[in-house]
Each structure stands twice: as structure tokens, then as C-alpha cells.
Amino acid sequence: MSRPAVRVVSPTEERNPATAGIDRLDTLGMLRLINAQDALVAASVAGALPALARAVDLAVTALRQNGRVHYAGAGSSGRLGVMDAAEIPPTYGYPPDRFVAHLAGGPAAMTAAVEEVEDDPALGRADLAGVTASDLVVGLAASGRTPYVSGAFESARAVGAPTVLITANPHATLAVDVLVCADTGPEAIAGSTRMKAGTAQKMLLHTFSTAVMVRMGRTFSNLMVDVRAKNAKLRGRMLATxxxxxxxxxxECREALSAADGDLKVAITALLADADPPAARRALEAGDGVVRDALARLGRA
Structure with missing residues (x-):
């Protein structure tokens, strides 16, 4: 007598009926089948955007009160957090200590599997021991139940820091303030969450941090305006921007940038508002570094 199939807690670990015959296909057929599954990711991310917007607002609040954004995750999820945090300072000229990534197992886990550490909530609590009430803790867990992330959230709750979970499991069991779920469903290869779930997490993380930086005034229109010129290439980019x-x-751009002591936002504000650099700088300081706010203060909205 056959037994009914037992449902796995996370849909990412279930078998995908659409790819059951993947090992019988030729190479191109296999790639097309995987690509067809990948094509479903963007729609799942779109469904998570209202929750992600709440997470962005929490992050902006934290950063404006001199807090930090902490990413906490294990395995592929945690590695994606490390990469996102590492790319924010060079992309937006943002201080490197404001987005902090915690990977279960530490730096060694970036290049080698240290899978047992994800089951240790005490490690998550310890890694997030320095969190404050002004911070935001963003847990990364495709399954929605990683013990390491659970421990990180415990440290956050102990000091009253808000929490966000980015997951691919709509039935995630971790208690958080904001649940951001891209329901990517079963993977092409059962349980291989570095695929659709990982792609969704990467999209959500990059969208999250990009939106936060826009809200923090690190762009003007769709231009990066907090570039720091450390080499000839970046100086050229600043002039082009x-x-x-x-x-x-x-x-005129070279003269304006020189007069602004190399500060691109001051140069932009001065040129667009027909103001001198000191006035542009004061307007930017009063407007939290947002160029559009500074222009409004100078009567050039």
C-alpha cells in the first residue's frame, strides 16, 4: 500500500514536476528548461515589492539616525549578503561600516561550504551581539527557518531593533517585522536554492540597497553622484556625470569641480542653481545631502 507524499516545509525543497525529465534531455534542451524556470523569478520578485518598500523605509530610518543595516545569513544566502554590502561603498561612496554582512562561518565560508554552522542559533546571536536599537537586521534565508538567522533575530529583538526576512518560503516560520518573500517555488534541481531562490534574493538585495541609496541622496536622477575620484578613470567619470x-x-565642468574641491554634488548644485560652492554646500547640508532638496532650498526645484 503506497503512502501519500510528505510535503517538505519549504517549497524550494520540493521536487519540480516541470523538470522531472531533465536528465534525459540533450544539453541545449536542459539549458532551455532551466532558463524557463529562471524566467519565473522576476514575477515572484514583483510580488514581494510592497513588503520590500517597507524594508527600504526601515533602512533609511536606521541610517538617518546613525544606525546600521545588518545582513545575516548562511550558505548561498549569506554570501549574497556579503557581496551586496561590499559593493555599496565603491558604488555610492557610502561608509563601509554602515552596511554590515554577517556570514555563518565567517570569511572562510565565502569560498568553502561550512554547512554545520547554519544550524547554530547561538552563533547568530553572538555575531549580532553588537546590534543596537537604531539598527536594522535583515535575515537572508531561502528556507525561512535557518537557525543561524533565528539567533540573529533574537539579538535584534533583545535591543528592540526592527527585523526583515528575505526568503523564498511563503510559510517561513521566523518571526519578523517585515516578511519579504519571493515565492519562487520548487527549484529545477530539488533543494538547490542557489538557483531560482538565489537569483530572487540577489535581485531583492540589489533592489533594496539601490533604493536605500537613492533615498539617502546618493543619486541625482539616475546618476551616481557620490563618487570619490581615486584614479584617472573615476575623475573622468565625475566630469562625464x-x-x-x-x-x-x-x-565649465572642470572649473566647477575644482571650485567645489572635487565634491561632485556641490558642483552639480552650484551649476544648476547658479550658486557659489559655499552656498551649494550649505544647501546640501541642510537637505541631508539630497541634490534635489538643495536645489529647492536655492529656489531651483
Whole structure:
């Protein structure tokens, strides 16, 4: 007598009927089948955007009160957090200590599997021991139940820090303030969450941190305006951005950037508002570094 199939807690670990014959296909057929599954990810991310918007607002609040955003995760999820946090300072000129990534197993787990550590909630509590009430803790767990992340949330709750979970499991068991779930369903290979679930987490993380940086005034329109010129390539990029933002010619841009002591946002504000650099700088300081707010203060909204 056959027994009914037992449902796995997370749908990411269930068998996918659409790919049951994947090992019988030729190579191109196999790739097309995987690609067809990947094509479902964007729609699942779209469904998570209202919750992600709440997470972005929590992060902006934390950063504006001098808090930090902590990512906590294990395995593939945790590695994605490390990569996202590492890319924020060079992309947006943001201080490297404001987005902090905690990976179960530490740096060694970036390049080698240290799978047993994800089952240790005490390690998660210890890694997040320095969290404060001004911070935001973002847990990364495709399954929605990783003990390491659970421990990280315990440290957050102990000090009253808000919590966000980014997951692929709509039935996630971890208690959080905001649940961001991209329901990607069963993987092409059962349980291989570095595939659709991982792709969704990467999209959500990059969308999250990008939106946070836009809200923090690190862009003007869709231009990166907090670049710090550390080499010739970046100096050229700053001049190109200044020209793009203002329509000014090369010579005028060079003079404006020099007068602004190399501060791109001051140069943009000064040119667009026809103001001197000190006035532009004061307007930016009063407007939390947001170029559009500074322009409004100078009567050029």
C-alpha cells in the first residue's frame, strides 16, 4: 500500500514536476528548461515589492539616525549578503561600516561550504551581539527557518531593533517585522536554492540597497553622484556625470569641480542653481545631502 507524499516545509525543497525529465534531455534542451524556470523569478520578485518598500523605509530610518543595516545569513544566502554590502561603498561612496554582512562561518565560508554552522542559533546571536536599537537586521534565508538567522533575530529583538526576512518560503516560520518573500517555488534541481531562490534574493538585495541609496541622496536622477575620484578613470567619470547632470561643457565642468574641491554634488548644485560652492554646500547640508532638496532650498526645484 503506497503512502501519500510528505510535503517538505519549504517549497524550494520540493521536487519540480516541470523538470522531472531533465536528465534525459540533450544539453541545449536542459539549458532551455532551466532558463524557463529562471524566467519565473522576476514575477515572484514583483510580488514581494510592497513588503520590500517597507524594508527600504526601515533602512533609511536606521541610517538617518546613525544606525546600521545588518545582513545575516548562511550558505548561498549569506554570501549574497556579503557581496551586496561590499559593493555599496565603491558604488555610492557610502561608509563601509554602515552596511554590515554577517556570514555563518565567517570569511572562510565565502569560498568553502561550512554547512554545520547554519544550524547554530547561538552563533547568530553572538555575531549580532553588537546590534543596537537604531539598527536594522535583515535575515537572508531561502528556507525561512535557518537557525543561524533565528539567533540573529533574537539579538535584534533583545535591543528592540526592527527585523526583515528575505526568503523564498511563503510559510517561513521566523518571526519578523517585515516578511519579504519571493515565492519562487520548487527549484529545477530539488533543494538547490542557489538557483531560482538565489537569483530572487540577489535581485531583492540589489533592489533594496539601490533604493536605500537613492533615498539617502546618493543619486541625482539616475546618476551616481557620490563618487570619490581615486584614479584617472573615476575623475573622468565625475566630469562625464557633471556634464550629463547639468549640460555644461567640459571646461565649465572642470572649473566647477575644482571650485567645489572635487565634491561632485556641490558642483552639480552650484551649476544648476547658479550658486557659489559655499552656498551649494550649505544647501546640501541642510537637505541631508539630497541634490534635489538643495536645489529647492536655492529656489531651483
Amino acid at each position: 557633471l556634464a550629463e547632470a547639468t549640460g555644461a561643457g567640459d571646461r
